Amino acid sequence: MCDTCGCGQPADAVTYRKPGQEEPVHHGHAHDHHHDHDHDHDHDHGPGHRHDHDHDHDHGSRTLAVEQDVLQKNNLLAQRNRGWFEAKGILALNLVSSPGSGKTTLLERTICDLGAEVPLAVIEGDQQTTRDADRIAAAGAPVIQVNTGHGCHLDAAMVKRAVGELAPADRSLLLIENVGNLVCPALFDLGEAAKVVIISVTEGDDKPLKYPTMFAAGRLCLINKIDLLPYVDFDADRCERAARAVNPDLEFLRVSATTGEGLDAWYAWLRERLQESGGGVV
Amino acid sequence: MHEMSIACSIADIAREQARAAGAGRVNTVEIEVGALAGVEVESLRFCWDAARSGPAAGAELVIHEIPGRGHCPGCDLECDVDFHVALCPRCEGGLRILRGRELRVRSLNVD
Ligand SMILES: Nc1nc2c(ncn2[C@@H]2O[C@H](COP(=O)(O)OP(=O)(O)O)[C@@H](O)[C@H]2O)c(=O)[nH]1
Ligand SMILES: [Mg+2]
Ligand SMILES: [Zn+2]
Numbered sequence: 001m002c003d004t005c006g007c008g009q010p011a012d013a014v015t016y017r018k019p020g021q022e023e024p025v026h027h028g029h030a031h032d033h034h035h036d037h038d039h040d041h042d043h044d045h046g047p048g049h050r051h052d053h054d055h056d057h058d059h060g061s062r063t064l065a066v067e068q069d070v071l072q073k074n075n076l077l078a079q080r081n082r083g084w085f086e087a088k089g090i091l092a093l094n095l096v097s098s099p100g101s102g103k104t105t106l107l108e109r110t111i112c113d114l115g116a117e118v119p120l121a122v123i124e125g126d127q128q129t130t131r132d133a134d135r136i137a138a139a140g141a142p143v144i145q146v147n148t149g150h151g152c153h154l155d156a157a158m159v160k161r162a163v164g165e166l167a168p169a170d171r172s173l174l175l176i177e178n179v180g181n182l183v184c185p186a187l188f189d190l191g192e193a194a195k196v197v198i199i200s201v202t203e204g205d206d207k208p209l210k211y212p213t214m215f216a217a218g219r220l221c222l223i224n225k226i227d228l229l230p231y232v233d234f235d236a237d238r239c240e241r242a243a244r245a246v247n248p249d250l251e252f253l254r255v256s257a258t259t260g261e262g263l264d265a266w267y268a269w270l271r272e273r274l275q276e277s278g279g280g281v282v
Numbered sequence: 283m284h285e286m287s288i289a290c291s292i293a294d295i296a297r298e299q300a301r302a303a304g305a306g307r308v309n310t311v312e313i314e315v316g317a318l319a320g321v322e323v324e325s326l327r328f329c330w331d332a333a334r335s336g337p338a339a340g341a342e343l344v345i346h347e348i349p350g351r352g353h354c355p356g357c358d359l360e361c362d363v364d365f366h367v368a369l370c371p372r373c374e375g376g377l378r379i380l381r382g383r384e385l386r387v388r389s390l391n392v393d
Contacts, residue, residue: 064303066387070291070313152284184284187320187385213320245369248376 013149014158016165017130019137074188077156081163081191089171089278091270094154094190096214097198098207099180102224104132105257106198106266107175111139113260114267118274119172123162125154125179132177142166153184156191173274182211193277194219197250201225201234208243215246220253220269227256285325288385289333295387296338305392308338312389316348318363318382323347341390350382 069075085092095103104124111120122143124133133145144166146158159176168174176192178185186195197218199207202225208215215221221243223236240252253269255262296311315321323345330343350363356375363382370377 061309061391061393062305064299064305064390064392066295066299066389068295068299068387070288070295070385070387073291073294151287153287155287183320184287187284187288213318216318244376248369 014151015147015149016162017133017145017147018165019130019134019143019145071187071189074156077160078189078191081156081160082193083191084163085174085191085193086277088168090168090174091172091274091277092174092176092190092192093273094176094178094185094192094195095198096178096182096185096195096218097180097200098182098203101180101198101200101203102257103177103180103198104135106222106224106255107141107177108135108139109257109260109263110175110266110270111136111141113263114173114270115140118270119169121166121168121172121174123154123159123166123174123176125158125177127151127179142168148179152179152181153188154178154190155188159190171278173270182207182214186211186214186217193273196220196222198222198224199239201228201232201236203234205235205239206242208239208246212246215243215250218247218250220251222266223252223254224257226254226261227259284320285322286329286333288321289326289329292330292343292387293333293335293338296334296341296390297336299387299390300337300392303392305390306337307393308341308390309393310342310344310391311338311387312344312346312391314346314348314384314386314388316382316384317350318379319385321385337392346388348382348384351380352377353380354378 097103107122114120120141122136122141124136124143124145125148126132126145127148127150129147130145133143136143144162146154146162148154148158154176176190195218197214197220199221201223223239229236236254243250253262253265255266292311292313296308300308315323315326326345327343334341351360352363353360354370354373354375354377356370357373359370359372360380361371363377363379
């Protein structure tokens with residue numbers, strides 16, 4: 001259940017695999033964890049039902065000031081990833097959405113349309129299966145699948161490991177498809193330059209109000225599947241208003257990953273970001 | 283369910299800090315959770331029971347909830363921020379969040 005420390009799932013629950021590889025590239029985490037969940041309660045549940053808890057806290061007890069961010073470990077690792085990306089001129093983007101919003105389809109299309117222009121690599125996060133990585137490989141980009149088991153988000157340690165295996169080229173575009181989930185990935189910095197939130201018109205246009213943390217964390221919001229707008233009750237203006245209320249700086253693009261409508265603006269956005277990061281081919 | 287990850291991270295910090303201070307047992311762990319941190323306090327409490335371990339196995343989690351506060355650079359208003367809806371109630375400009383994103387371990391009480 002817990003991929004940050006692995007205490008709820010076995011250490012080998014997170015796997016890293018490239019398409020065509022039989023065995024997962026890597027098992028587990030580098031975290032040093034003590035699975036000593038041995039609660040030493042000396043309960044005597046006999047007839048007398050005596051509980052010999054010696055909770056005399058005033059016996060030499062003291063308070064330690066800690067003042068430490070709970071996510072500090074992840075944040076430090078994320079900063080190391082970020083420094084590594086910057087040094088190599090790699091533009092790393094963290095793509096987040098609910099399941100089925102069209103992340104993989106958008107990646108396939110982007111590889112097709114931009115692959116000749118800029119070196120592109122993909123990290124695929126999913127709880128199970130290498131299906132998305134197979135789709136990306138078929139589209140022609142180097143890819144590694146991270147299966148998080150029960151974990152509901154990628155974390156910085158997973159990305160570090162995945163990047164080590166994937167070895168993306170200098171000045172490349174690294175697209176990270178996070179686990180489909182609008183809640184948990186918002187809290188875990190991976191070291192990316194920006195989070196791109198994808199929402200499709202088959203979802204509710206009030207989604208930004210229901211998942212404010214994610215929309216607050218994003219830099220760009222792609223409204224996908226606009227080819228379906230005539231058939232659904234989705235007001236794109238209302239969606240943008242709701243998202244701007246949460247994050248006044250959020251940018252929006254309306255696209256269809258299947259018909260290609262609006263994707264030129266997405267590519268233009270990517271080129272700008274690539275320029276900022278020193279990436280892309282001149 | 284990232285609250286389990288969060289609970290495990292808190293347990294890690296408690297264990298490490300207790301060990302570093304040569305403490306035998308952790309009695310309480312005090313944390314701050316901002317209203318805008320993206321963490322469900324009830325869910326976190328629930329996960330804590332499973333996550334606490336080692337010298338912190340019996341530790342009680344004391345949660346200080348920090349309300350959201352924002353500042354409007356447009357009209358200089360400071361106000362409560364509820365649920366991340368960061369629009370100024372006076373001029374409808376975008377608010378900057380001042381408080382409410384905390385997710386920190388404040389202190390431990392140890393033997
Ligand atoms: N009509 C339409 N369908 C789309 C679009 N983008 C993705 N889809 C479909 O939505 C489904 C989920 O897409 P996928 O890329 O797997 O979503 P992911 O879970 O976010 O990676 C698939 O059946 C796609 O063909 C789009 O722009 N328009
Ligand atoms: Mg996918
Ligand atoms: Zn104002």
